[in-house]
Amino acid sequence: MSEILSERDKEVLHAVISEYILSAIAVSSRTIAKRYLLDLSPATVRNVMADLEESGYLTHPHTSAGRVPTEKGVRFYIDTLLEKTALTPAEQETINSRGEGSAGNRNEFLREISRLLSLFSHNIGVVLAPKFKDTFFKQIRFIRLNTQTILGIFISEMGMVHHRMLQIEKEISQSDCDRMSNYLNQVLQNLPLREVRIKIIEEMRTEKNLYDQLLGKALKLAQKVLEENTEGEVYVEGQTHLLEQPEFSQDVDKMKEIFHAFEEKGLLVKILDQSLLGENAQILLGSEANIEGMSLVIAPYHTSEQVTGTLGVIGPLRMNYGKVVPLVEYTARLMSRLLGR
Amino acid sequence: MSEILSERDKEVLHAVISEYILSAIAVSSRTIAKRYLLDLSPATVRNVMADLEESGYLTHPHTSAGRVPTEKGVRFYIDTLLEKTALTPAEQETINSRGEGSAGNRNEFLREISRLLSLFSHNIGVVLAPKFKDTFFKQIRFIRLNTQTILGIFISEMGMVHHRMLQIEKEISQSDCDRMSNYLNQVLQNLPLREVRIKIIEEMRTEKNLYDQLLGKALKLAQKVLEENTEGEVYVEGQTHLLEQPEFSQDVDKMKEIFHAFEEKGLLVKILDQSLLGENAQILLGSEANIEGMSLVIAPYHTSEQVTGTLGVIGPLRMNYGKVVPLVEYTARLMSRLLGR
DNA sequence: GGATAGCACTCTTATTCTTAGAGTGCTAAG
DNA sequence: CTTAGCACTCTAAGAATAAGAGTGCTATCC
Known part of the structure; x- marks a missing residue:
């Protein structure tokens, strides 16, 4: 049989799939003739079904069962027969x-x-x-929780928030935390996230940061906050x-x-x-x-x-x-x- | 039969439950005699089992099936017979x-x-x-995302972070956001969370806040951040x-x-x-x-x-x-x- | 020539029956 | 009190049967 489906072939395929979606059981020729295509007899429907099976749109679980659509059948249904029902x-x-x-x-x-x-x-x-990495840097903030812990919070432009607790060896005061935050916010301002990592590494090499311990630390901590795989x-x-x-x-x-x-x-x-x-x-x-x-x-x-x-x-x-x-x-x-x- | 279990009763109960935990199928007298209590015959075990059933520790799915522990049996097992195996x-x-x-x-x-x-x-x-409400206030922070939106971030003492986007009618600058944050952080400092709500309401009534619009707004926004049921x-x-x-x-x-x-x-x-x-x-x-x-x-x-x-x-x-x-x-x-x- | 009625054929599913086996409960003896 | 022995019960699995659903084919009809 040719691969081109006649109008009637399509109607039968449509009916079979519609019925199968409702009932989850193999569909018989009789059901189709009775409920969908009233002007056809079961025998005729059977002939069409046999053709559709030959072309790979339908299958048989076993000889004496009704038809079930194949993946190819469903694909065809979706691409050309589907009638969408708008939401109420x-x-x-x-x-x-x-x-x-x-x-x-x-x-x-x-x-x-x-x-x-x-x-x-x-x-x-x-x-x-x-995707986190598609977003833009908005702000980073360090908050001192206790002597060994500070909390790093990262905020993206569209309001996504990621936080991470950071264990530190040497105590950092809240005002130092603020200094670190301010520095980073200035440096990273409005960068797309995928460039932030690169920028951090670049910045680490800058002369002033080799001398200013606090800023160096800030960069390292920022790295930690971001390293987590949040994708x-x-x-x-x-x-x-x-x-x-x-x-x-x-x-x-x-x-x-x-x-x-x-x-x-x-x-x-x-x-x-x-x-x-x-x-x-x-x-x-x-x-x-x-x-x-x-x-x-x-x-x-x-x-x-x-x-x-x-x-x-x-x-x-x-x-x-x-x-x-x-x-x-x-x-x-x-x-x-x-x-x- | 008396409710007090003899040593042997306990041994049988223990064996039945142990075996049942392993196999998930009803346990026969023969299995017990063969695998657990080798000095007893199946018949003896059967007698004990019948007693245990009468006292409600075991049941029968049907006449010719082995025994299965009841809830009462399991309870007894847990309370008095359980041997804990330490983690490796x-x-x-x-x-x-x-x-x-x-x-x-x-x-x-x-x-x-x-x-x-x-x-x-x-x-x-x-x-x-x-429980969020058992924790202590650490810090609140407002971050301006765009003209209509600011992001409120609340941090508890132990590092729990909650955030919420807030839609506003009238634009607020980032420096105003900072002023709001600072004000709230001062007022709410170290309060247990359950008292924060109360404090906010109290503070709303304070004279200075009736005049300073920004501070009034800060309190309202703080309320919003916290109102969410995060328990x-x-x-x-x-x-x-x-x-x-x-x-x-x-x-x-x-x-x-x-x-x-x-x-x-x-x-x-x-x-x-x-x-x-x-x-x-x-x-x-x-x-x-x-x-x-x-x-x-x-x-x-x-x-x-x-x-x-x-x-x-x-x-x-x-x-x-x-x-x-x-x-x-x-x-x-x-x-x-x-x-x- | 396409549509259909008729019918034989196939396969599934449900039902019944049978049987083997597991396990108990009871009794009587050790 | 313990245990061997045995009758009895119930399940689970398999075999046989029957009913039903559905197809596929053929012959016929329009």
Whole structure:
């Protein structure tokens, strides 16, 4: 059979996938004829299905079972058949208000967004935190806690805060701490973060810093505050939704595998990083994302010009894309707006 | 039968529970006679078991199955029969170094402790963050991000950091921000946090603040930074360990229930709060903690004098208490030490 | 020539039955 | 009090059966 699908082929494919998304069980020709394409008989539908199977859009779990879409089938569905359902005003309202409500604290904010994605998609919500290194230096501050400890606080232009406790051998007074802070704030002013490290090293070589011990120390401490690897923070919420999916309740081993994948955050970060281009939601299916049987709908969000992070929904291949895609896109826009101001 | 257990009764109970902890399956009289009490015949063991069942320490899943300990049995085992196995030096070393290594950043630290508890117990690790309100005011700082936003950062004496972005109607310059910070730092110096709120309200009524708009604004903003409910932060790690337990792999519904319980963090906080007294680990069994079939080993940790948080391990009733209890106690001591310095 | 009715065939799922085995409970003897 | 012996119970696993769902093919119809 030719690879070009006739109008009817598409209709049948659409019906099969729609039904499969709803029911999670293999779809029979009879169901299609009865519920979707009333002017066709089951036998006709069967013929079409057989063709679609031959072209790789559908499969058979076994001879006498209904059809199940393949990855190729789902891909085709997404690319050419998908009808998006806009979010209802009520949903938009909830997302807006809960998003804004938590925007004060960055951690809480990202977690809340993740929760919202999970809530409305009935799947797993994920948010990859903005890339720290894409941001700009705003301020650094040292605060003396006691004789051996000072607290270093680093603030980025868009209000991201990182802190780190620093153990020191020789006591430093608060006023010295302030001197150090002031010096660094002046030197590093408005640099993009990726250049801050370089600048610090340069500055260490400067003549005056070779003589002024305090300034030398300031640079070393600043280095320490920044050395921590704060990239790749991921917020994952709503994993329990997976337990509700019939395809996983059946197969406990499958479920274990997926949960373990989530435990290893590094993998997730790598996948989410793929979406850092483009404006719209992007869909990764099973093999493309290296998670068998799962699917990701992700979109980048950004502050001002810069692309900075990713958010999305993870669920079974059999996801309600029509609803999830607009959800992810809407949420990404909201985040960009809230982070941009 | 009398409620007082003979020496032999205890031995049998001990053997049954030990074996059950290892195998997760009902224990037969034959196993006990063969592996634990070699000088007794299975028949004798059966008699003792029947007595123990009558007194409520053991049960029967069904007539022809071995015995399983009841909650009462486990309680007795914990209280009088438990032999603790100290951590190996290697284990101690790992905990020490990974704990210290992450002590710089508070969030990362608490999460790492939780991970360690999970790793060595092969169960779920939990850490309830230190109570914010038990801590002392150290410093507050306002940083101007742009015309409409300033960032408020609050630092407690022990180095806990909370930040919040504040939207303002009328622009405030950075030097005004500094003036506000300085004023507040002077007024609130060294106050315990629970008194800070009161002090702020008092201060608002002071004459000079009624005239000086900036100071009035400072107080309002400080209030905002602190109003957020930051209590009850819980770090839960290693939930996948539950999936490995044979008793849950069998029963998917049971598992769902437990995962849902974890989703609702409030419940967990409430339970963990129970341990805020005493020095040692405390064990809560199923019904006592309102999680059927589960068990909690928890211990408080503290900074300087004050009790401030809880950490522990959550797992099936059938937990290796001999190992987990020392682990929890050791970790609690380590945390107290690291937070105390 | 495409659509459809009819029917044989396949495979799954549920049910029942059977059996082996594990373990107990009781009794009677040591 | 301990233990050997044995009948009895219940589970877990396997085999056999039956019902049902669904397909694939063929012959027919328009």
